[in-house]
Amino acid sequence: MESGDGNKTGSRDVMCPICRSIQNHLWKKSDSSVIRPEDLAITDKRYGMTFEIRECECGFRFAPPSATDQLLELYKELDDPAYELGRESRLAQQSSLLERLRELMPASTSLLDVGAANGMLVDLAGRSGLRSVGVEPSESLAAAARMRGLDVRTGTLPMKALESEKFDLVACVDVIEHVAEPLALLHACRTQLNPNGKLLIVTPDAASFAARILGKRWWHLRLAHVGYFTPSTLAYALNLAGFEVELQWRPGWSFEIGYLAERVGSYIPGASWLADRSRQTRLMGETVPLNLFDSIAVVARLAH
Ligand SMILES: [Zn+2]
Structure with missing residues (x-):
């Protein structure tokens, strides 16, 4: 399959x-040879800036290991005070995902949130009556969750302290695009699931309309995102890790006007002005329903 289009051989x-x-x-x-923890911030606005991204014949796009070696170390140091800014929209997003999961598995009694950040989903799940646990690599985000009385452990899967614990629901919301070895993550999720349990994955959809229209300027192209899935490559990865897809949909998120205006500021003339204006007015913090249709949500069960 040598095509002379940039494929490299040897070392x-x-x-x-x-x-x-x-x-x-x-x-x-690649747009950046030197990266710092703040470049990975969840709210980082420098969209379109990435490591080198390669496209495989299977359709998966990824940053090569040489670019992502430092990633986990940087995450441990990540402190993202601006994360609270998009709180209302994230709350609406996580609530609707939890509701969906509970409808799919009404008898569920426990949830593990992988990449729990400051524990929002862990908190919501706990309030809805589930035993809920989170794991989060950022020391400061995990500590913030524990300060609020939530069971969020610092680290990543597989985690020694969680090895013997099983859950009915395992959630990976906006996480798999951050890891260099997505199959290892999926395998680790598998070992945490009860036999009838369900895994939720939410990730940007590189085959979405927005992704195709915006090309290399798509807002999900970011340093922190090292793997770019489509519905088919995600289903493929899940199958390889011993899952079968049960349900797939494109979730619609709500965005606060100020947050959205900042996010699209580099694409739409006037949006930066709106962001500035909304900071000074009551517009900031208003949550408006808007469906960008550029993420995929997949619920998968263990394959038999
Ligand atoms: Zn491939």
């Missing part, structure tokens, strides 16, 4: 973390 072979093929080509050049 520069890069293996796809999903299908393990080395048939991939450069899709987008």
